[in-house]
Structure formats: C-alpha cells, structure tokens
Amino acid sequence: xxxxKIVVTGPFNAGKTAFIGAISEIEVVSTExxxxxxxxxxxxxxxxxxxxxxxTVDDGLVLYLFGTPGQRRFDFMxxxxxxxxxxxxxxxxxxxxxxxxxxxxILDLFKNYSPACYVVAANKQDLEDAxxxxxxxxxxxxDSDVKVVPCVARDKESVKRVLLELLYSILETAxx
Amino acid sequence: xxxRGNLRDFSLTQLLNLVSLAKKTGVLTLGEGxxxxxxxxxxxxxxHVSLDGKASNLRNLLERVGKINEAQSRLLPRxxxxxxEWGLLLINSGLINRADIIEAIRRHTLETTYxxxxxxxxxxxxxxxxxxxxxxxxxxxxxxxxxLEGSRRVGERKRLEKELPDLGMALRFTTQPxxxxxxxxxxxxxxxxxxxxxxxxxxxxxxxAHSLTDFQIRKIVYxxxxxxxxxxxxxxxxxxxxxxxxxxxxxxxxxxxxxxxLIDRIRRL
Amino acid sequence: MEKPRTQxxxxxxxxxxxxxxGIEASAVVSVDGLIMASALPAEVExxxxxxxxxxxxxxxxxxxxxxxxxxxxxxxxxxxNGYVILxxxxxxxxxxxxxxxxxxxxxxxxxxxxxxxxxxxxxLKT
Numbered sequence: 269x270x271x272x273k274i275v276v277t278g279p280f281n282a283g284k285t286a287f288i289g290a291i292s293e294i295e296v297v298s299t300e301x302x303x304x305x306x307x308x309x310x311x312x313x314x315x316x317x318x319x320x321x322x323x324t325v326d327d328g329l330v331l332y333l334f335g336t337p338g339q340r341r342f343d344f345m346x347x348x349x350x351x352x353x354x355x356x357x358x359x360x361x362x363x364x365x366x367x368x369x370x371x372x373x374i375l376d377l378f379k380n381y382s383p384a385c386y387v388v389a390a391n392k393q394d395l396e397d398a399x400x401x402x403x404x405x406x407x408x409x410x411d412s413d414v415k416v417v418p419c420v421a422r423d424k425e426s427v428k429r430v431l432l433e434l435l436y437s438i439l440e441t442a443x444x
Numbered sequence: 445x446x447x448r449g450n451l452r453d454f455s456l457t458q459l460l461n462l463v464s465l466a467k468k469t470g471v472l473t474l475g476e477g478x479x480x481x482x483x484x485x486x487x488x489x490x491x492h493v494s495l496d497g498k499a500s501n502l503r504n505l506l507e508r509v510g511k512i513n514e515a516q517s518r519l520l521p522r523x524x525x526x527x528x529e530w531g532l533l534l535i536n537s538g539l540i541n542r543a544d545i546i547e548a549i550r551r552h553t554l555e556t557t558y559x560x561x562x563x564x565x566x567x568x569x570x571x572x573x574x575x576x577x578x579x580x581x582x583x584x585x586x587x588x589x590x591x592l593e594g595s596r597r598v599g600e601r602k603r604l605e606k607e608l609p610d611l612g613m614a615l616r617f618t619t620q621p622x623x624x625x626x627x628x629x630x631x632x633x634x635x636x637x638x639x640x641x642x643x644x645x646x647x648x649x650x651x652x653a654h655s656l657t658d659f660q661i662r663k664i665v666y667x668x669x670x671x672x673x674x675x676x677x678x679x680x681x682x683x684x685x686x687x688x689x690x691x692x693x694x695x696x697x698x699x700x701x702x703x704x705x706l707i708d709r710i711r712r713l
Numbered sequence: 714m715e716k717p718r719t720q721x722x723x724x725x726x727x728x729x730x731x732x733x734x735g736i737e738a739s740a741v742v743s744v745d746g747l748i749m750a751s752a753l754p755a756e757v758e759x760x761x762x763x764x765x766x767x768x769x770x771x772x773x774x775x776x777x778x779x780x781x782x783x784x785x786x787x788x789x790x791x792x793x794n795g796y797v798i799l800x801x802x803x804x805x806x807x808x809x810x811x812x813x814x815x816x817x818x819x820x821x822x823x824x825x826x827x828x829x830x831x832x833x834x835x836x837l838k839t
Binding site for chain 1: 445446447448449450452453454458461462465466698699700702703704705706707709710711713
C-alpha cells in the first residue's frame with residue numbers, strides 16, 4: 269500500500285478544517301479546540317495540532333490530507349506536517365485582506381520546507397466582499413506560473429477543483 | 445466586485461500596484477480619521493483625485509497654484525460652471541493656455557496622491573468601473589512613477605525600516621557604553637525598551653510586550669543604536685527547540701502514474 | 714481582595730517544584746496553546762512550550778479516543794535527558810512538567826496529580 273500526502277495550510281480562520289471535511293471519506297480527525305483568548309474570537313474553534321482526512325484511491329494507493337493549525341505559535345507543526353508531502357494548498361480567506369500578509373509568509377515558509385508544487389485557493393468566494401482570485405494573486409505576489417483557484421471550502425465540487433488543479437500542476441513536473 | 449479592507453493590512457502602494465498590474469478602471473475611496481480621498485483610475489492609469497472634496501473645482505485649483513491671480517479671478521463670471529466650461533472660458537479669455545491647465549491638474553493630482561502615501565491606517569474601498577464625474581478634466585498618469593515617487597516620499601518610515609530591517613534581531617548593551625552613557629535622557633517608552641533588553645528577546649517581542657507598533661519600536665531602537673547605547677545581535681535561541689533540520693533530502697521523483705490515479709479518483713468523487 | 718488567578722496558579726506551580734525536586738519546569742497551558750501561568754527557566758521559550766503542549770495533548774486525546782482508551786489523562790515523553798509529562802486539568806487546560814532524567818517518576822506523578830487537582834479548582838473559581 270502506498271500513501272501520498274497533501275498539506276492544506278493558510279492563516280487562522282481561512283477554512284482549512286472545512287476544506288478537508290468537504291472531501292474526506294472519513295470524518296475529519298480534527299484537533300479543534302474552543303478558543304480561550306477572546307482577541308481571537310472571530311470564530312468558535314481552532315485547530316491546534318492538525319486535521320486529518322483520507323481519500324482511498326484504489327487497492328494500492330491512499331491520499332492523506334493534512335490541515336495545519338493556523339496560528340503562528342503552532343508553526344513547529346507546519347514543518348512536521350510538510351515532511352514528504354506531494355504538494356500543498358495555501359488557503360486564503362478572500363474577505364480578510366488583513367490576513368494576506370500572513371498567508372504570504374506561510375506560503376514562503378512552506379516553499380522553504382519543500383520544493384513541492386502548490387496552488388493558492390482563494391476561499392470564501394461565495395461571500396459578497398471576496399477579493400477575486402486574480403487580485404488576490406497580485407496582492408500576495410504569487411508567481412505567475414502558480415495557479416490561484418477560486419474556492420468555497422464547504423462545497424465539495426469546489427474543493428475537488430482545487431485538488432485537481434494542484435494535481436495537474438504536479439503532473440507537469442512528474443516523471444514518466 | 446468591490447475590494448474592501450484596511451490600509452494597515454494592505455498599503456496604498458500595494459493597492460496602486462494592483463490597479464496598475466490588473467489595468468483596472470474604477471474609484472478608490474480612502475478614509476483616514478475625518479479625511480476622505482477619492483482616486484479614479486482608467487485602465488490602470490491615475491486620472492483624477494480629490495481630497496476632502498477640495499480642489500475638485502478647476503477655478504480654485506488654478507487660483508491656488510497661482511496660475512490665475514485674484515484680480516483676474518474677480519473678472520471671471522460668478523456662476524458655477526463645470527471644469528470643462530471653466531477651462532474653455534479661461535483659454536478663450538487668453539488668461540491661460542491649455543498646456544498650463546493640464547500641467548496644473550497634473551501637479552495637483554500628483555501632490556495629492558503623494559500625501560495619501562502617509563496614510564497607513566484607515567479604510568479603503570475599490571469600486572470597479574466607476575468613472576470620474578463627466579465635467580472633470582482628466583489627465584492620465586502612469587502609476588509606476590506615482591508609486592515610485594510616493595514611496596520615496598514616505599521618507600522616515602521607509603528609511604527606518606531599511607536601517608532596521610529585521611525585528612527578529614535582539615539587542616544588547618554595547619561593550620563600552622561608559623563613553624556615551626553620561627547625560628542620556630530617555631523617554632518613558634525608551635526606558636521600557638531599555639529595561640527589556642535581553643539577548644534572548646527579539647525586538648519584535650519587546651515591542652509586543654510594551655504594545656509598541658513596528659514604527660515606534662524602530663524609532664526607539666534606531667535612536668538607541670545611534671546613541672551607541674545598544675547594538676544588534678542575533679537572537680540567542682533558547683533551548684527546548686529542535687536543532688536545525690539537517691540538509692533536506694530532495695523528495696523522490698513523483699511518478700506520473702500515481703498522479704493520474706489520484707486525478708481519476710478525485711474526478712469521480 | 715483576592716489574588717488574581719495567574720498569581721494563585723504560579724504559587725501552586727512553585728510549590729510543586731519545591732516538593733518534587735526532580736521537576737525543573739512547569740506550566741499551565743490552555744487547550745488552544747496559550748500560556749496561563751508558568752514557572753520556567755529563563756532559557757525556555759514559553760510560547761513554544763505552550764503551543765507544543767496543546768498540540769501534543771490534542772493528538773494524545775485523539776489517539777486515546779480512537780483506539781478505545783477513553784479520556785486522556787496523561788502524556789508521557791521520555792528523552793535521553795529527561796521527561797516531559799502532560800496532564801490534563803479539566804476540559805480547559807493542561808499541566809506541563811519537565812523533569813530531570815534522574816527524577817523519581819512515581820513521586821513526580823503523585824505531585825503532579827495533586828497539583829492538577831488544585832489548579833483545576835483555581836481555574837473553576839473565575
């Protein structure tokens with residue numbers, strides 16, 4: 269049995285847990301915690317170690333999805349989770365420009381961890397004030413050869429599309 | 445789709461870059477405190493700007509920049525006219541020529557925009573496909589130059605960031621401070637920073653501990669550095685942190701077959 | 714006036730370290746990884762300890778739950794130079810202790826469980 273791993277990362281509240289939850293065939297093994305610090309009360313719960321989802325491809329191949337915790341203090345987990353990954357997805361909250369800078373930092377850190385392929389997913393495109401993916405790509409200074417994919421993490425089809433775009437990118441670099 | 449946010453998170457430079465690169469048409473409304481500015485763009489060019497509604501009137505603008513004097517102004521009709529009508533009237537009356545008007549508007553647009561670069565806090569809203577009011581004389585300006593000059597003028601802030609690029613560094617007292625320590629007067633904030641100096645704390649951490657902004661801490665630290673009181677040292681990483689990871693082994697090459705199987709499976713989900 | 718909660722917790726941590734000489738450092742950390750009180754040597758990074766404790770506790774809980782071991786009580790890590798032991802304090806917090814390699818583990822566990830009980834009571838008082 270071969271296993272491959274894709275990591276879903278991004279700032280706090282970008283929607284990583286929902287993203288994995290939308291597509292995993294098992295209920296996401298999540299390490300969510302109620303937030304105790306009220307300065308961060310933009311949401312109820314936050315991931316503290318990782319989220320974990322699975323997609324069985326066939327008898328010989330399983331894809332694991334790992335979601336990283338969003339807050340900076342858990343960055344030691346990022347490196348652990350990034351080890352040996354096939355590729356990664358940087359999820360960005362398109363209605364929260366205040367998190368773009370951090371998203372960029374996380375992206376750069378992950379690029380540093382591994383030369384793996386990645387795509388940027390512009391999440392929450394269903395919300396009115398969402399930045400369009402193109403603008404978000406410019407804002408984050410994403411290299412022009414990297415895809416910025418629109419995304420609604422709660423929607424399975426949308427999540428599929430992001431994963432597929434990543435896999436297409438990986439395919440271009442893969443060996444025969 | 446409108447773009448909204450705060451200049452703290454997304455600076456004017458970044459916004460102008462975005463407009464320029466994406467060749468956007470529309471209006472950017474900025475608010476800082478009680479001030480409000482509207483900046484219009486057409487296909488990635490700066491075409492019109494107004495600050496607090498001021499100088500939106502060509503006649504006032506020309507008066508202000510001294511293109512027409514008070515005596516001349518008094519001879520002009522009182523009633524309100526659109527800028528374009530004013531322009532025609534002034535040209536026809538021989539007071540001013542077309543090139544002067546364009547130049548005055550250009551300078552006004554640039555100077556006003558440069559002032560906006562100092563706004564580091566405040567809301568912004570970009571609404572696409574909104575054009576300036578019809579009666580305005582617009583002078584299209586390339587944003588690249590505006591961004592360059594605007595950034596240059598931000599001056600102190602930028603210089604400080606250059607002098608002190610890495611807030612992850614730590615501070616320590618200089619080894620021979622006795623020469624300079626005499627007669628040093630420190631402000632309360634400076635004292636707080638001085639009292640927190642410790643080679644295991646980054647400048648950033650000191651700033652956080654005293655709720656100082658990056659700009660404030662840079663200013664203080666720059667002062668202390670210039671006074672020769674402190675010097676920058678790499679932060680001493682405390683124990684309990686894993687040793688630096690050894691040279692990364694390049695991952696085994698990925699085989700196309702595996703990726704194709706993954707793609708096929710996800711498509712069928 | 715009553716002492717602030719942090720002060721009470723800190724006093725309890727110091728008492729723990731005084732009674733169990735094998736314990737070098739201790740901290741109370743919220744389950745989402747923020748420090749609530751700590752008695753750590755200066756060279757130990759508080760933020761690191763707190764985030765790692767929360768992550769470890771979370772994974773431990775998942776493992777205990779998924780593998781049918783019930784509610785997590787303790788996570789125990791042994792390294793060449795000593796131990797890190799995590800013990801949950803109610804639903805909200807975790808007690809993290811670092812002990813020397815030569816520490817008497819039985820005593821450390823005993824003192825920790827007492828401390829955890831007291832700290833739980835302090836936390837409830839808010």
